[in-house]
Amino acid sequence: MPDYDYIRDGNAIYERSFAIIRAEADLSGFSEEEADLAVRMVHACGSVEAARQFVFSPDFVSAARTALKNGAPIFCDAEMVAHGVTRARLPAGNDVICTLRDPRTPELAAGIGNTRSAAALKLWRERMAGSVVAIGNAPTALFYLLELLSDGAPKPAAILGMPVGFVGAAESKDALAENSYGVPFAIVRGRLGGSAMTAAALNALARPGL
Amino acid sequence: MPDYDYIRDGNAIYERSFAIIRAEADLSGFSEEEADLAVRMVHACGSVEAARQFVFSPDFVSAARTALKNGAPIFCDAEMVAHGVTRARLPAGNDVICTLRDPRTPELAAGIGNTRSAAALKLWRERMAGSVVAIGNAPTALFYLLELLSDGAPKPAAILGMPVGFVGAAESKDALAENSYGVPFAIVRGRLGGSAMTAAALNALARPGL
Numbered sequence: 476m477p478d479y480d481y482i483r484d485g486n487a488i489y490e491r492s493f494a495i496i497r498a499e500a501d502l503s504g505f506s507e508e509e510a511d512l513a514v515r516m517v518h519a520c521g522s523v524e525a526a527r528q529f530v531f532s533p534d535f536v537s538a539a540r541t542a543l544k545n546g547a548p549i550f551c552d553a554e555m556v557a558h559g560v561t562r563a564r565l566p567a568g569n570d571v572i573c574t575l576r577d578p579r580t581p582e583l584a585a586g587i588g589n590t591r592s593a594a595a596l597k598l599w600r601e602r603m604a605g606s607v608v609a610i611g612n613a614p615t616a617l618f619y620l621l622e623l624l625s626d627g628a629p630k631p632a633a634i635l636g637m638p639v640g641f642v643g644a645a646e647s648k649d650a651l652a653e654n655s656y657g658v659p660f661a662i663v664r665g666r667l668g669g670s671a672m673t674a675a676a677l678n679a680l681a682r683p684g685l
Numbered sequence: 686m687p688d689y690d691y692i693r694d695g696n697a698i699y700e701r702s703f704a705i706i707r708a709e710a711d712l713s714g715f716s717e718e719e720a721d722l723a724v725r726m727v728h729a730c731g732s733v734e735a736a737r738q739f740v741f742s743p744d745f746v747s748a749a750r751t752a753l754k755n756g757a758p759i760f761c762d763a764e765m766v767a768h769g770v771t772r773a774r775l776p777a778g779n780d781v782i783c784t785l786r787d788p789r790t791p792e793l794a795a796g797i798g799n800t801r802s803a804a805a806l807k808l809w810r811e812r813m814a815g816s817v818v819a820i821g822n823a824p825t826a827l828f829y830l831l832e833l834l835s836d837g838a839p840k841p842a843a844i845l846g847m848p849v850g851f852v853g854a855a856e857s858k859d860a861l862a863e864n865s866y867g868v869p870f871a872i873v874r875g876r877l878g879g880s881a882m883t884a885a886a887l888n889a890l891a892r893p894g895l
Contacts, residue, residue, distance in 0.1 A: 477864060479828045481853045484800040490823070492851040520730075521849040522874035555881065558768040577694060589693040616690045616697070625687060639731040639881070641702040643691045654687060666731035669881050671765065671849070 492518055508536040512661070512679045518676035521666065528664040535633055538659040542607050542632035548572055549677060550631075552592050553612035553637075556685055557674050560672025564681040572596040578670045579661040581611050593619035604629035607680070611673025614643030616676045617651060624656040634660045636674060639669035699895050702728055711732040718746040722871070724816070729885035730877065738874040740862060745843055748869040749890045751844060752817050755756045758782055760809045760841075762802050762848075763822035769884025774891040784808040803829035814839035820846050821883025824853030827861060833865040833867035845886055846872040848880035 493514050500523040502510040502530075509531045517526050543549075546567040549632050551557040557573040565571075574580060574595040584594035592613030608631040611615045617636050624630065630678070636651040638644045648662040661676060694696050703724050710733040712720040719741045727736050733809040753759075756777040761767040766781040775781075784790060784805040794804035802823030807853065809816070810833075818841040820827040827846050848854045858872040871886060 477831070478820045478859070479832060480824065482858065483803070483825060485800045485802075485825075488800075488852045495851040518850065518886060519879065521851070521878060522732075554768045555765050555884070558764045559880070562796065583801065590695045590698075593693070615693060616696075617690065618691045621687070622689055640728065641699075641705040641731070642698045644731065646691065650687070650689060669733060669879075670769070671879050671881055674765070 476495050496523060502526060505529075508683075510540060511683060512536065512676055515675040515679040516672045517661070519671040520562075520669070521594050522667075524684055525663065525672075527665050528667055529661070530664060531576045531661045532655065534660045535659040535661050539607055539633035539635075539661075542605055543567065543681055544571055544606065545605075545679045547606050549609060550574075550596075550603070550609045551673075552595065552639055553670050554557075554615040555670035556609055556611040556673050558571055559670060561681070564678050566681060569681075572599070585638055587619075589619060590615040590629070592616040596623060603631055606631045607677070608672050610634070610638055611641070611651060611668065611670040614638045614647040617647040618643065621647075621650055621654075621656075624658070630656065630658050632659070634658050635673055636660055636662045637668035637673045639667060639672075640659060641666060644668060645656070653679040696895060697764075706733060710736040712736060715739075715741070716746070717745070718893075721893060722746065722886055725885040725889040726873070726882045730879070731883040732877075735877050735882075739871070739872060741871045742865065742869045745869040745871050746890065749817055749843035749845075752815055753777065753779055753891055757816050757842055758812050759817045759819060760784075760806075760813070760881075762804065762820045762826040763806065763880050764822040765880035766819055766883050766887075768882040774888050776891060779891075782809070784810075792890055797829075798862060799829060800825040802826040806830055806833060810838060813841055816841045817887070818844045819883050819887055820844070820848055821878065821880040822848055822858040823858050824848045824850060828853065831857075831860055831864075831866075834868070840866065840868050842869070844868050844870045845883055846870055847878035847883045847886070849877060849882075851876060854878060867876075 548570040551573045584591045593615040757782040761783045768820045803825040
């Protein structure tokens with residue numbers, strides 16, 4: 476019978492993982508708080524090289540943390556992002572909302588000639604002011620968010636712009652960084668991103684430390 | 686007002702994405718069916734280089750597809766994996782099961798001196814024979830699966846071994862590839878992997894094509 480030698484303690488695994496990431500990743504461009512986020516995001520994707528693509532606006536971490544402490548809802552473009560948020564870490568029992576599967580979304584998508592991921596944002600409007608918006612999957616959702624903001628929609632407190640992929644992902648994140656309509660933001664430049672990295676960033680914002 | 690120029694049609698985005706991946710990724714080591722899986726897995730992580738780390742046992746795709754068609758349940762180690770499976774793609778309304786948050790899991794974890802992710806597998810036993818097992822997050826879950834199989838547990842029809850991370854991930858996947866107890870398997874070598882890639886592989890297995 477093979478002998479499987481591995482660490483079986485969850486906290487010990489986290490601690491060793493984070494130590495490896497801090498030893499290998501170049502975090503020199505980040506503040507201490509940003510580095511905490513970056514470590515968790517690298518942990519979620521398994522690539523220390525990804526940290527080179529992280530960009531945080533100077534006020535992002537404090538704006539997002541303050542909003543969450545004050546009970547801001549978290550709006551997510553994908554169920555996977557929403558389900559990656561550890562509820563026990565949230566500082567104010569914050570609502571985590573994904574409207575992609577709302578029964579109204581398909582008709583809204585047809586109405587605006589865009590994806591369901593984009594159309595789902597129309598259902599955020601009432602509570603979007605001061606919220607934390609996390610786009611971890613669909614570039615169309617991030618582009619549509621920018622269109623809504625351009626049209627004068629209520630401003631979130633912070634935007635995580637981390638869609639993944641080969642068509643529109645890099646472009647949508649560049650567009651957010653170029654003009655975020657005054658909203659603090661975090662992005663992962665290029666093709667990388669995704670629901671796991673986005674949820675990891677939310678979990679780091681929700682509570683510092685392990 | 687900025688003019689955001691992007692593709693708003695979901696299927697067109699998929700098709701263009703998959704075309705880019707096929708143009709850039711080295712899929713020459715894969716069968717046609719394996720390449721379909723690989724394309725979706727690359728799509729989920731945004732890195733064509735990741736394809737170099739994919740390993741499929743020769744019988745993996747057919748074994749997993751046959752099991753799913755016959756109604757096999759899908760067992761997942763993480764909620765994010767389970768929530769990434771597109772239910773409409775499943776060929777037989779297959780159950781998608783994650784027992785991580787089962788109220789019995791914490792006590793089981795204490796009992797075996799392992800993580801909750803590992804202990805959650807104890808609740809799979811009754812339906813594990815012929816199932817599709819998808820480990821997309823926790824190396825401890827994959828190691829523990831191997832321990833169960835070594836102890837004579839019922840054999841799944843196929844194993845997706847794709848945990849991500851810096852401690853135990855590479856080792857657990859190497860261990861699966863070295864001795865899978867006769868069960869067909871797919872792995873992502875090294876640190877890469879994760880819930881999105883694992884869910885993408887499941888979605889590709891569930892139904893070929895877009």
